[in-house]
Amino acid sequence: MRSSGGASLHVLPALPYAHAALEPHIDARTMALHHGKHHASYVDNLNRALAGFPELQHRSALWLLQNSGEIPVAARTAVRNNAGGHLNHGLLWRAMSPGGGGEPAGALSDAIKRDFGGFAQFKSRFADAGNKVFGAGWVWLVRAQMDGGALQVVTTSGHENPQMRGRFPVLVNDVWEHAYYLKHENRRLDYLNAWWAIADWDEAARRYEMSGNAAARQQDNDDGRPIAPA
Ligand code: MN
Numbered sequence: 001m002r003s004s005g006g007a008s009l010h011v012l013p014a015l016p017y018a019h020a021a022l023e024p025h026i027d028a029r030t031m032a033l034h035h036g037k038h039h040a041s042y043v044d045n046l047n048r049a050l051a052g053f054p055e056l057q058h059r060s061a062l063w064l065l066q067n068s069g070e071i072p073v074a075a076r077t078a079v080r081n082n083a084g085g086h087l088n089h090g091l092l093w094r095a096m097s098p099g100g101g102g103e104p105a106g107a108l109s110d111a112i113k114r115d116f117g118g119f120a121q122f123k124s125r126f127a128d129a130g131n132k133v134f135g136a137g138w139v140w141l142v143r144a145q146m147d148g149g150a151l152q153v154v155t156t157s158g159h160e161n162p163q164m165r166g167r168f169p170v171l172v173n174d175v176w177e178h179a180y181y182l183k184h185e186n187r188r189l190d191y192l193n194a195w196w197a198i199a200d201w202d203e204a205a206r207r208y209e210m211s212g213n214a215a216a217r218q219q220d221n222d223d224g225r226p227i228a229p230a
Contacts (some may be wrong), residue, residue: 018036037097038089039090046079049079087159111151130192133175136175137175138160138174141170142156143208168217170208
């Protein structure tokens with residue numbers, strides 16, 4: 001967070017690796033555009049949408065998504081779309097790593113076996129769900145906050161985030177065409193299958209552990225701003 005004339009602005013987080021670090025699975029040009037143009041535009045447009053509402057400018061992207069009734073109607077759609085774009089892309093960059101791939105370990109591995117029947121079955125479910133998203137959206141491995149905390153594969157449209165529906169993200173992939181089209185063109189399933197080589201299971205395991213801790217869940221957002229009621 002930085003300040004400008006008393007108002008705090010959302011900022012584009014630095015990528016945790018170089019644009020070319022995920023080659024050949026995701027090409028450097030796609031990463032440069034996806035982070036430096038697409039994600040950057042969500043941040044800029046979120047700040048622009050909040051420009052007339054100083055009482056909302058210190059709120060996290062997650063808070064803005066979870067409290068849309070607090071957003072003036074004239075700004076509500078722009079805030080929701082761009083707060084979601086900002087939050088979801090921050091999660092996406094951390095869901096991938098040049099040292100990724102392989103399989104999850106520990107409690108997350110056990111939960112995947114319990115709830116999907118095995119790791120291969122989970123991967124198939126996730127890729128199939130992502131492939132079937134109509135238009136632009138996201139595919140997620142989430143932990144439900146109800147139903148005994150079961151793992152589920154869910155999809156969202158646009159830039160909606162499953163925390164708007166009581167589900168905590170463990171792993172996420174972006175299936176908007178801008179995420180894959182330069183390299184994979186119309187073959188979204190090829191991208192989803194190639195993506196396993198860079199999925200960061202250490203980060204997913206960390207998030208699975210966090211999912212069982214209400215206080216940690218509340219603090220998990222784009223920039224560390226509190227989302228609990230003021
Ligand atoms: Mn994207």
